[in-house]
Amino acid sequence: MNKEKLNKIIKIISKNTNINEKLISVDSCMNDFPKWDSLAQVRIMIELEKKYKTKINTSKMSDLISVLKILNFLDNNK
Amino acid sequence: MLFYTLPYLAFFLPITLAIFFYVNLLKVDRKLLLIFLSLIFYAWWNVYYLPIIIFSILINYYFYKKIIIEKQNKKKLLILGIFLNILILVVFKYTDFIIENINTFFLTNISYLNLPFPLGISFFTFQSIAFLINVYDEEILDVKTKEFFLFIVFFPQLIAGPIVKYKHMIPQFNDKKNYIFNSTNFNIGLIVLLIGLIKKIYFADTLGEFVDNGYNNINQLNLISSWLVSLSFTFQFYFDFTGYVDMATGSALMLNIVLPQNFNSPFKSLSVIDFWQRWHITLTQFLNNFIYNPILRSLKNINFFNSMIVTIIVFFIAGLWHGPSWNFVLFGLFHGVGLVINHTYKLFFNFKIPKLFAWFLTFNFVNISFIFFRSEEISNSINLIEKMFFLDEKTSEKLSLLKNEYLNQFLNDNNLVFCFILSVAVCFFFNNAYQLLDKRMDNSNSIKKNL
Numbered sequence: 001m002n003k004e005k006l007n008k009i010i011k012i013i014s015k016n017t018n019i020n021e022k023l024i025s026v027d028s029c030m031n032d033f034p035k036w037d038s039l040a041q042v043r044i045m046i047e048l049e050k051k052y053k054t055k056i057n058t059s060k061m062s063d064l065i066s067v068l069k070i071l072n073f074l075d076n077n078k
Numbered sequence: 079m080l081f082y083t084l085p086y087l088a089f090f091l092p093i094t095l096a097i098f099f100y101v102n103l104l105k106v107d108r109k110l111l112l113i114f115l116s117l118i119f120y121a122w123w124n125v126y127y128l129p130i131i132i133f134s135i136l137i138n139y140y141f142y143k144k145i146i147i148e149k150q151n152k153k154k155l156l157i158l159g160i161f162l163n164i165l166i167l168v169v170f171k172y173t174d175f176i177i178e179n180i181n182t183f184f185l186t187n188i189s190y191l192n193l194p195f196p197l198g199i200s201f202f203t204f205q206s207i208a209f210l211i212n213v214y215d216e217e218i219l220d221v222k223t224k225e226f227f228l229f230i231v232f233f234p235q236l237i238a239g240p241i242v243k244y245k246h247m248i249p250q251f252n253d254k255k256n257y258i259f260n261s262t263n264f265n266i267g268l269i270v271l272l273i274g275l276i277k278k279i280y281f282a283d284t285l286g287e288f289v290d291n292g293y294n295n296i297n298q299l300n301l302i303s304s305w306l307v308s309l310s311f312t313f314q315f316y317f318d319f320t321g322y323v324d325m326a327t328g329s330a331l332m333l334n335i336v337l338p339q340n341f342n343s344p345f346k347s348l349s350v351i352d353f354w355q356r357w358h359i360t361l362t363q364f365l366n367n368f369i370y371n372p373i374l375r376s377l378k379n380i381n382f383f384n385s386m387i388v389t390i391i392v393f394f395i396a397g398l399w400h401g402p403s404w405n406f407v408l409f410g411l412f413h414g415v416g417l418v419i420n421h422t423y424k425l426f427f428n429f430k431i432p433k434l435f436a437w438f439l440t441f442n443f444v445n446i447s448f449i450f451f452r453s454e455e456i457s458n459s460i461n462l463i464e465k466m467f468f469l470d471e472k473t474s475e476k477l478s479l480l481k482n483e484y485l486n487q488f489l490n491d492n493n494l495v496f497c498f499i500l501s502v503a504v505c506f507f508f509n510n511a512y513q514l515l516d517k518r519m520d521n522s523n524s525i526k527k528n529l
Contacts, residue, residue: 034424038366039385042374057215058371059208062363 267331274324
C-alpha cells in the first residue's frame, strides 16, 4: 500500500468533511462519519480528480465511499 | 400480466422455467427465448404498448452505437438521447397533466389526448438513461442488440423495478452456469415469491378495501379513524410495492438471476436520510448517481446551501416521476424539505436524540407524506391531515372519539384488525425477506452476497 497516497487521500477527506485526520484510517468509510455526507462526497471526488488528474464518473462517485475503495480506484487509474 | 394473477403463477412462470432450463434440446438461444417470453408477458396487458417499448429500445440502441463511435459530438448525442427518452415519457405519461394545467391556468378548453400509458415506462426510461450515461462514461463498451433488448424487457423487473444496471445484469445472462436448473435458487426464489404473494393478496388487499372506503369518505372520518386510514394506507403501500418487488426477485432467482435489493425494512428508519437508503433503494441510487451528483458537480460553488437546493430539485423530479399529479409533486417536495431539515440538523446541531423518538418522528413524517401519495386531490390530503390533528373537529365531536362509522367498521372486522396488528409487527419488529434468507443460506453461496 502506498503510504504517501493514503495520507493524501486522508487529508483530502479531512479537509472536505472537517473530520480530524487522526480519526480517518484506511478502514474508514462514509458510514463511519455523519459529516462525510453526499455533499462532502462530491467535494472529495472533485478534489481527487484535480489532484490525480483523473476522471471520476458520476455513477462511480457513489461507489467510492471508503478510503480503501478510493485508494484502489486511484491505483487502477494511474 | 401481473405476478399475482393466475395466468402468471399457473401458466406463464412454470412454462417459462420449463422451456428456459430444457430448451437446449431444441437448440434455441436462451436470451432470444427470454426476450420473446418477456414480450408476451408485457403484451398480455395491452398489445398496443408493445410498439412503444420496442421503439424506445431501438432509439436507445441507435444512440449507443452513435455515442460509442463518436469522438467530438459525444456529449451532444448523450444529451439528445436523454432528451428523447424524457420526451417519450412526457408524451405518454404527462400530456394530459400538462393540458389540464394549461386549461386551469389559461382558462382554455383543450381536449385531453387520452394516450395509452405504457406499463413500466417510468422504469425503462430511467434504465435507458442510466445505460446511455454509462456508455458515455465508457463504463459499457460492447453491447449486443439482443443483450440490450433483454436488459430492458426482462420480465421480472420490467413493470415495477427494481431499476437495474446493465453491468449487473448482462454478466448473469451470459453466464452459462445460469442456464442449468439450480434447486437452491429455485427453492429460495419460490419462498421469496410466496412471501411477496402473501404481502400482496393478504396484507395489501385486506387493508386496501378499508383504505379505499376511508379515502372516499374523508369528511366522515374522525380523529381515530383518520389515523387508522392513513396508517392502513402506509402499510398497504409498503406491502403492495415490496410484495411486487419480492415476486419479481423470486421469479428472477428461479431463473438464476439476482436482482438488486430494493427495500430494507424502511419503517425501521431513524431519519429521513435513513429512510431513503432503505426505501426504493435502486431509485435513490439512480437519483443520486444521475441527477444529484451531476447537477451538484456542475455548479461553481459546491456548498451546503446549493446542495440543499439540488436536493429539493431532485425530489421535485422524483415526485413527478411517480405520477402525473401535483399530489406526487407535493409528496416529493415534502421529502425534499424533510431531507434538508435532516441534513441541517446533522451538520449544525447533531445532538443525540433517543432512538425511539427518532424512529417515531421519521415514521410519522413518512406516514403523513404518503397521504399526498394516496389522495387524488390536494384538498383531500389537507382534509385528512386536519382530521388527524384535531384541526377540523367540533368540540362535541372531540368528546365522542369512539362514535364513528369507520372506526366501528374497522373494529367489527376481525380479519382487518388482525391484519393491521400483524402489519405493525411485520414492519416494525420482523426481519425482512432478505435478512431471513441471509440467515438460512450458506456463506459460500454467491447469491447471498448479491441479495
